[in-house]
Amino acid sequence: MRLVGTAILMMALWLLMSGIYKPLIIGFGVISVVITLWITRRMDRTDNDAVELNLGLFKSISYFGWLMVEIVKANWAVIKIILSPKMAINQHMFHIDHTQKTDVGQVIFANSITLTPGTIAVETETGGFLIHAVSYSSDDLDALADMDARVTKIEAANDV
Amino acid sequence: MSILVEVLSWVFLIGGSVCVIIGSIGTTRFPDFWSRLHAASITDSAGMILLILGMCLQAGFTLITVKLIIIGIFLFITGPTTTHAVANAAWVSGLRPDKNTSFKEPTTKTGKSSNQKPNKN
Amino acid sequence: MMFEVTALALFVAMVMALFRLFAGPSVYDRVMAVNMFGTHTVLFIGIYGFLTERPDFLDIALLYALINFVGTIAILKFFRYRAIGDISQMPKETSEDEVGS
Numbered sequence: 240m241r242l243v244g245t246a247i248l249m250m251a252l253w254l255l256m257s258g259i260y261k262p263l264i265i266g267f268g269v270i271s272v273v274i275t276l277w278i279t280r281r282m283d284r285t286d287n288d289a290v291e292l293n294l295g296l297f298k299s300i301s302y303f304g305w306l307m308v309e310i311v312k313a314n315w316a317v318i319k320i321i322l323s324p325k326m327a328i329n330q331h332m333f334h335i336d337h338t339q340k341t342d343v344g345q346v347i348f349a350n351s352i353t354l355t356p357g358t359i360a361v362e363t364e365t366g367g368f369l370i371h372a373v374s375y376s377s378d379d380l381d382a383l384a385d386m387d388a389r390v391t392k393i394e395a396a397n398d399v
Numbered sequence: 400m401s402i403l404v405e406v407l408s409w410v411f412l413i414g415g416s417v418c419v420i421i422g423s424i425g426t427t428r429f430p431d432f433w434s435r436l437h438a439a440s441i442t443d444s445a446g447m448i449l450l451i452l453g454m455c456l457q458a459g460f461t462l463i464t465v466k467l468i469i470i471g472i473f474l475f476i477t478g479p480t481t482t483h484a485v486a487n488a489a490w491v492s493g494l495r496p497d498k499n500t501s502f503k504e505p506t507t508k509t510g511k512s513s514n515q516k517p518n519k520n
Numbered sequence: 521m522m523f524e525v526t527a528l529a530l531f532v533a534m535v536m537a538l539f540r541l542f543a544g545p546s547v548y549d550r551v552m553a554v555n556m557f558g559t560h561t562v563l564f565i566g567i568y569g570f571l572t573e574r575p576d577f578l579d580i581a582l583l584y585a586l587i588n589f590v591g592t593i594a595i596l597k598f599f600r601y602r603a604i605g606d607i608s609q610m611p612k613e614t615s616e617d618e619v620g621s
Binding site for chain 2: 522525526529532534539544546551553570575579581582586589599
């Protein structure tokens with residue numbers, strides 16, 4: 240079942256990327272998909288480390304809309320620091336906890352932290368992230384806790 | 400309708416250009432490595448998204464737009480991953496922020512990162 | 521008209537990234553500058569495709585994005601472990617030796 244889904248996804252990617260719909264080119268695509276599936280199955284036998292992608296679709300989309308707004312706000316803050324004559328830098332490093340259980344949720348949380356300028360996830364140890372902030376204020380902890388709760392919510396959406 | 404799309408893509412492209420230039424100014428102005436990373440991530444997030452959106456509006460509903468969106472999604476995922484990889488490598492090798500930028504040593508939880516000696520610069 | 525302006529802005533940004541590449545005191549400054557230069561290049565190739573009205577350049581831009589990511593990760597891995605191969609099969613002291621120095 241997984242293999243059929245992978246095959247459909249890769250064939251759609253080939254058709255979208257090539258844009259030429261002649262029988263020879265589509266035949267090349269089919270051969271490529273078959274070879275890739277064979278290699279994937281072969282790697283699966285030695286590795287056997289499947290990534291489970293259990294995220295709620297609509298909640299993910301609303302989360303990324305919220306993330307865009309956050310990116311715009313954080314960008315504006317860092318741009319103001321860069322363009323001000325005396326750069327008001329107040330660097331700080333601190334630990335925060337994360338409440339996601341799966342690896343995918345933690346990756347989404349850490350990437351969201353790094354994607355908003357002003358905060359970078361430096362070290363991802365077990366049980367917490369080490370964050371570097373360029374202009375630290377005590378509001379940052381609340382904002383990151385809010386983001387943490389939102390990521391956990393889209394992760395927990397698969398129970399429905 | 401088409402004049403609206405034209406104006407909107409103008410706004411996106413010019414905004415993206417300004418963000419890219421500001422990010423580069425930040426990397427030349429900021430005093431140390433850790434603050435430069437934040438300036439570089441402006442280019443990765445805002446500049447990239449705005450420029451890709453502007454090009455999408457200019458291309459219309461074609462296969463070119465699909466390719467642009469694929470490039471955008473790829474850069475959206477790999478940009479922060481690369482930034483994190485650079486930051487983590489610098490942290491592990493012992494590079495610390497300058498003392499004169501009011502940096503406070505982190506409150507370590509595991510004690511693993513505190514026993515590495517700081518670098519000279 | 522607008523693509524010329526954007527291409528010029530990207531060019532100026534690339535020159536500034538090159539300045540950081542030459543001036544950066546540590547090796548991580550340089551890796552960061554190379555990665556930023558690569559992102560600028562991907563966007564520049566896309567803009568150039570629109571400028572010359574040959575959107576086939578976008579394939580090259582996608583390929584450049586892939587190579588940029590893999591290359592940056594490979595450089596970082598090399599400077600951390602002094603090897604690009606399989607880390608788990610390496611002798612223990614050579615992989616732990618360089619970390620923290």
